[in-house]
Amino acid sequence: MSKFKTKVVRLAAVLGCVLTLGVGVLMAAAPAQARAVTPSGVHPAVASAQLLGGSFEAVPVVGDSPYFTIQNYVTDYCLGIQGGSTTIGTDAVVWNCNGNPDQLWRWEGTPNAYNFLHLENGNNQCLGVAGGSTAEGAHLINWNCVNHPDQYWGPLASGPTCRNNTAVSAWEALENNDGWVVGTQGGSSAEGTALVQWNFQAKCNNQYWSV
Numbered sequence: 001m002s003k004f005k006t007k008v009v010r011l012a013a014v015l016g017c018v019l020t021l022g023v024g025v026l027m028a029a030a031p032a033q034a035r036a037v038t039p040s041g042v043h044p045a046v047a048s049a050q051l052l053g054g055s056f057e058a059v060p061v062v063g064d065s066p067y068f069t070i071q072n073y074v075t076d077y078c079l080g081i082q083g084g085s086t087t088i089g090t091d092a093v094v095w096n097c098n099g100n101p102d103q104l105w106r107w108e109g110t111p112n113a114y115n116f117l118h119l120e121n122g123n124n125q126c127l128g129v130a131g132g133s134t135a136e137g138a139h140l141i142n143w144n145c146v147n148h149p150d151q152y153w154g155p156l157a158s159g160p161t162c163r164n165n166t167a168v169s170a171w172e173a174l175e176n177n178d179g180w181v182v183g184t185q186g187g188s189s190a191e192g193t194a195l196v197q198w199n200f201q202a203k204c205n206n207q208y209w210s211v
Contacts (some may be wrong), residue, residue: 073208077096081120084100102121116154116176175188182209188206
């Protein structure tokens with residue numbers, strides 16, 4: 001074997017070891033949580049693949065994603081903050097869509113290990129869980145955007161395909177870092193109902209949103 005071929009073989013072996021080691025380190029560094037990774041594996045706020053340095057790489061959109069409303073499948077009410085309040089710790093509720101800042105949302109920040117991001121409203125406050133609770137039934141609230149697990153969300157790409165009579169064509173459940181999804185308290189369809197985190201029911205019900 002020529003010296004050139006020998007060097008190529010050795011280099012390939014070294015690169016293989018480095019790649020294997022790198023994957024192992026990344027897997028070990030991922031937070032251990034009792035939840036399933038979103039099947040799609042790609043968050044809607046992650047840009048389409050771009051050609052960088054000869055290889056494709058997904059580039060996160062940070063700080064410039066557009067605002068949108070999040071409508072409930074059952075009622076068409078919008079996800080907002082009670083009374084349009086900017087006081088941190090105020091309940092998130094469903095309410096008639098009015099275009100106020102508390103009802104305008106965008107994906108913000110850097111994706112975490114599950115490609116989840118902050119949901120920030122027009123008042124620059126993030127959707128979170130009261131007290132950072134991981135308990136089923138805990139209320140959702142507005143809070144200052146911080147690097148805390150309860151403020152990371154993403155569409156749940158599993159469950160039935162749902163359609164209703166509105167112009168919105170895509171409905172999905174909103175899942176958080178602990179595997180709960182956003183729903184209305186008690187399954188209520190009344191305006192002003194508080195939002196809670198709950199076990200996913202895989203039905204076309206109050207747990208589905210336009211995202």
